[in-house]
Amino acid sequence: MSVSASTLRELHRIHRQLSDLRERKERGPKLIKAREANLARLADELAKLEAELKAARVRSDQKQLLLKTGEDKIEGLKVKLNQAASNREYQALKEQIAADQMAGSVLADEILEAMEKIDELAAHIAEQQKKIAAAKQEITKAEESVRAQAGELDQEIKRLEGELQAAEKDLPADFRETYQRLVRSKGEDAMAEAQGEFCGGCYQQLTPNNMAELHGSLAIFCRNCGRLLYSPEDRTPGAG
Numbered sequence: 252m253s254v255s256a257s258t259l260r261e262l263h264r265i266h267r268q269l270s271d272l273r274e275r276k277e278r279g280p281k282l283i284k285a286r287e288a289n290l291a292r293l294a295d296e297l298a299k300l301e302a303e304l305k306a307a308r309v310r311s312d313q314k315q316l317l318l319k320t321g322e323d324k325i326e327g328l329k330v331k332l333n334q335a336a337s338n339r340e341y342q343a344l345k346e347q348i349a350a351d352q353m354a355g356s357v358l359a360d361e362i363l364e365a366m367e368k369i370d371e372l373a374a375h376i377a378e379q380q381k382k383i384a385a386a387k388q389e390i391t392k393a394e395e396s397v398r399a400q401a402g403e404l405d406q407e408i409k410r411l412e413g414e415l416q417a418a419e420k421d422l423p424a425d426f427r428e429t430y431q432r433l434v435r436s437k438g439e440d441a442m443a444e445a446q447g448e449f450c451g452g453c454y455q456q457l458t459p460n461n462m463a464e465l466h467g468s469l470a471i472f473c474r475n476c477g478r479l480l481y482s483p484e485d486r487t488p489g490a491g
């Protein structure tokens with residue numbers, strides 16, 4: 252089967268460009284997906300921080316309530332102290348008040364710590380919200396640029412598909428099916444230029460028989476990778 256090297260070279264060029272364009276087209280949505288995953292991660296972190304803040308506020312409120320209850324109790328004890336009937340009762344009340352005041356002071360320290368923690372969390376949340384806003388902006392920007400590029404890439408792909416169809420007409424009719432099958436399964440790797448005595452795709456050494464066929468512009472396939480090989484030079488079919 253005689254196939255000109257220039258036809259195969261042209262077809263290979265078109266397939267390479269097409270697969271490059273298709274890859275570039277796929278890259279856009281992938282980029283957007285990666286940015287969306289990033290946003291989802293930031294939102295998750297924010298939700299955790301918000302839950303932490305809520306829990307910290309509940310704990311702080313509980314402690315404040317405890318403190319208030321303790322203070323009320325101390326006030327009550329002080330009233331009793333003034334009305335103490337015996338020295339023993341007076342002493343006991345005094346000790347009780349001192350103990351409760353100590354407990355209250357520990358609680359007050361804990362409340363202060365809890366408030367600091369709340370402030371910290373609130374600051375962290377504000378920062379996280381800024382990151383989320385920026386991530387959303389990035390997605391919008393990426394979507395716009397991908398949309399603009401997709402239009403251009405589609406046009407270019409369409410143009411090349413037209414070129415491909417035209418170039419495929421130069422293939423012998425009885426060879427087209429073999430070629431199509433190869434292209435369907437291997438894409439741009441369906442073909443390779445011979446480099447000296449080697450397959451340009453996998454660098455398998457070609458047999459002398461292969462070389463003779465190649466120079467004769469016969470369709471040959473690498474016995475290792477199965478690529479359709481073509482010569483780097485143009486020869487008239489049958490002249491080799």
Ligand SMILES: [Zn+2]
Nearest residue numbers: 450453473476
């Ligand atoms: Zn090969």
